[in-house]
Structure formats: C-alpha cells, structure tokens
Amino acid sequence: MSTVVFFIFAILSIAAAWGVVTSKNIVHSALYLALSFSGVAVLYVLLNADFLAAVQLLIYTGAVSIMVVFAVMLTLRGEVSESNPENRSWFGGALVSALVFVMIGLVILTNADWRVLAAPWTGGGSAEDMSLLLLTQYMIPFEAAAVLLTIALAGAVILAKGVKESK
Amino acid sequence: MNLANFSVGLSTYLLVGAMLFSLGLYGVFSRRNIVAILMSIELMLNAVNINFVAFNRFIWNQKIDVHYILTGHVAALFVIVVAAAEVAVGLALVITIYRNRQTANVDEFNWLKW
Numbered sequence: 001m002s003t004v005v006f007f008i009f010a011i012l013s014i015a016a017a018w019g020v021v022t023s024k025n026i027v028h029s030a031l032y033l034a035l036s037f038s039g040v041a042v043l044y045v046l047l048n049a050d051f052l053a054a055v056q057l058l059i060y061t062g063a064v065s066i067m068v069v070f071a072v073m074l075t076l077r078g079e080v081s082e083s084n085p086e087n088r089s090w091f092g093g094a095l096v097s098a099l100v101f102v103m104i105g106l107v108i109l110t111n112a113d114w115r116v117l118a119a120p121w122t123g124g125g126s127a128e129d130m131s132l133l134l135l136t137q138y139m140i141p142f143e144a145a146a147v148l149l150t151i152a153l154a155g156a157v158i159l160a161k162g163v164k165e166s167k
Numbered sequence: 168m169n170l171a172n173f174s175v176g177l178s179t180y181l182l183v184g185a186m187l188f189s190l191g192l193y194g195v196f197s198r199r200n201i202v203a204i205l206m207s208i209e210l211m212l213n214a215v216n217i218n219f220v221a222f223n224r225f226i227w228n229q230k231i232d233v234h235y236i237l238t239g240h241v242a243a244l245f246v247i248v249v250a251a252a253e254v255a256v257g258l259a260l261v262i263t264i265y266r267n268r269q270t271a272n273v274d275e276f277n278w279l280k281w
Contacts, residue, residue, distance in 0.1 A: 006175045010183045017187050017210050021194035026203055033206050036187075040213055043183070046175075047224040049240055052216075052247075059247055064209060064254050071202050071258040075271040084200045087274075093196020101189035108181045116225050117176045123227060123236035133241050145248045152252035159259035162266065 006046055013039025026072050026084040034065040048121045051130055180221035187214035201264075201273050205257050212250045219243040 016039060019032035037060040044053035076083060087093070108114060123129070134142050187210055194207025223239025265271055 003175055006179070010179075014183065014186050014190070017190040020203075020206055020210060021190050021197065026200055029203055029206060033209065036210065037213065040187075040217060043180070043217060044220060047180070047220045049220045049224070049243075052220060052240055052243055055244065055247060056216075059251055060209070060213070064251065067254060067258055068202060068206055068209075071205075071261055074262055075202060075265040077269065077271075084198060084203050087197050087199050090197035093193050096196065097189040097193040100192060101185055104185040104188070105182060108178050108185065114177050114181065114225075118225060119227075121224065125237065125240060130237055130240055130244070133235070133237050134244075137235070138241055141245060145245060148252050149248060152255050156255040156259040159256065160262050162263065 002046055006043070009039045009042040009046075013037075013043070024084055025081050026076075027069075027080060029084055030065060030069045030072055033068065034061050037061045037065065048123070049125050051125060051127045177221055177225035180225075181218060184214040184217040184221070187211070187217065199272050199274060201261050201271050201276075202258070204273065205254060205261070208257075209250060209254060212246055216243040216246050219246070 013036045016032045016036035020029045020036060023029045023032060037056060041053045041056040041061070044050075044056055072083075191207040191210035191214065194210065195204055198204050198207065219239045219242045223237065227236060261271065264276065268275065
C-alpha cells in the first residue's frame with residue numbers, strides 16, 4: 001500500500017519538476033512548482049516526518065509558491081506564452097545535469113550500506129519531539145535562524161520598496 | 168518483480184532526490200527568466216531535504232539517546248528556513264532589477280561587463 005502511494009507521489013513530484021524546468025509559460029512553471037512541493041510533502045508523511053510535512057505544505061506550497069507567483073506577475077512583460085525561453089546553453093546544461101544524475105545514481109546503487117529497508121520507527125517526528133532537540137542541542141542555530149529571518153524580512157522590504165532619492 | 172512485495176528502501180528515496188536535484192540543475196542552466204532560475208534553486212533545496220529526512224528515517228539506531236534521533240529533521244528544518252529567507256531576498260532583488268532595467272532576462276544583466 002505505502003509502496004503504491006510512494007510511487008504515485010514520487011512520479012508526480014518528478015513529473016511536476018520536469019514541468020517546472022521545461023514549460024515555456026512561466027505561470028505554468030509556478031503552478032507545477034506548487035504541485036512538486038505537495039508531492040514531496042506526501043513523501044515526508046511516508047518517511048514518518050509529520051511535522052516536516054506540515055511545514056513543507058505551509059512554507060513551500062503556501063508561502064514560497066505564492067511569492068514566486070507575485071514576482072512573476074510583477075515582472076511579466078510581453079507575451080505570457082513566451083515568458084520563459086530557453087538559454088543558448090541549454091544543451092550543455094542538459095548534458096551536465098544528466099552526468100550529475102548518473103554519477104549520483106551510480107554512487108547510490110553501488111553503496112551497499114544504503115541498501116537498507118525501513119525498520120519500525122519509534123522516534124516520533126511531531127513538533128513536540130523536534131522542539132526537544134531545537135531548544136536544547138540546537139538552541140544557538142535556532143536563535144540564529146530567527147535572526148536570519150528577521151534580517152531577511154527587513155532586507156526584502158527595503159530592497160523591494162526602494163530608497164528615496166531626495167534628501 | 169511483484170510490486171506488492173517490493174518495499175521502498177533508502178536508495179529509492181535517494182534516487183528521487185537525485186532526480187529532483189538534476190532537474191533543478193538543468194533549470195538553472197537552461198532558463199532565461201531569473202524567476203525560473205530561483206524556482207529551480209528551490210527544487211534543488213527540496214531534493215536535499217528529501218535526502219536528509221530519508222537518511223534520518225532509514226539509518227537510525229534505537230539505542231541512541233532519544234534526543235538525537237531527529238537530527239536529520241532539524242537539519243531539514245534549517246534548510247527550509249534558509250530557503251524561505253533566500254527566496255524573499257532573491258525575489259526582492261528581482262523586483263528591484265526589473266524596476267531599473269525593465270527586464271527579467273538574465274542575458275541582459277551585464278552591468279559588470281565592459
């Protein structure tokens with residue numbers, strides 16, 4: 001049962017990622033991106049990472065995709081069906097990424113340590129279990145992440161709003 | 168191979184992550200619109216997150232302290248935080264550049280060229 005669900009959503013998210021990078025219309029790319037993120041959220045549920053699945057849906061599908069759609073609408077010019085053209089160097093890019101995929105795939109398939117099946121999971125994965133780790137062992141990175149988000153918020157507002165020329 | 172008896176192992180998840188990463192890499196190389204390049208970077212970060220969570224799920228030991236079992240989840244959470252900050256600043260930069268240059272095409276971003 002979980003195998004069937006895994007393959008459905010893995011293929012869904014990979015196909016949606018393919019749509020992101022090949023679609024000529026950038027609005028379609030943004031919508032495929034939301035679909036790909038949702039498929040990955042289901043994979044998180046299959047990996048017993050319940051809290052991360054919720055975070056994935058809230059932040060990636062909810063916030064990041066919507067921000068990308070806003071940026072697309074603010075920077076769109078000309079015909080929308082030709083808004084996402086290919087570069088001159090697309091063939092080299094395809095070659096390099098295919099090579100990267102083959103190399104990673106060879107490493108994965110030939111490493112015997114990684115040929116493991118799932119043992120029964122009792123480690124949890126809820127927000128409560130993660131907060132135990134976040135507020136003890138990883139407290140300083142946690143606070144640094146909070147500072148980073150605040151600075152990113154202020155920086156994004158200042159950058160997008162623009163500085164007044166007059167003084 | 169009977170699909171019902173085939174259970175998904177660690178390498179299957181890692182292959183899904185590698186596939187998403189390669190597609191994102193291809194998008195970074197091949198797209199001309201800078202918003203599409205940012206989308207491809209998001210795909211690559213997402214692929215890394217799948218790897219973190221998959222390693223945490225499959226390679227774990229019940230004997231270790233309960234406080235350290237979810238370390239991979241915490242790493243994925245930090246990646247999500249950095250990705251959110253990156254996309255906010257990146258899109259603000261895109262909007263600023265668009266306001267100055269009236270374009271979102273990376274081939275025309277050539278201020279530093281002489």
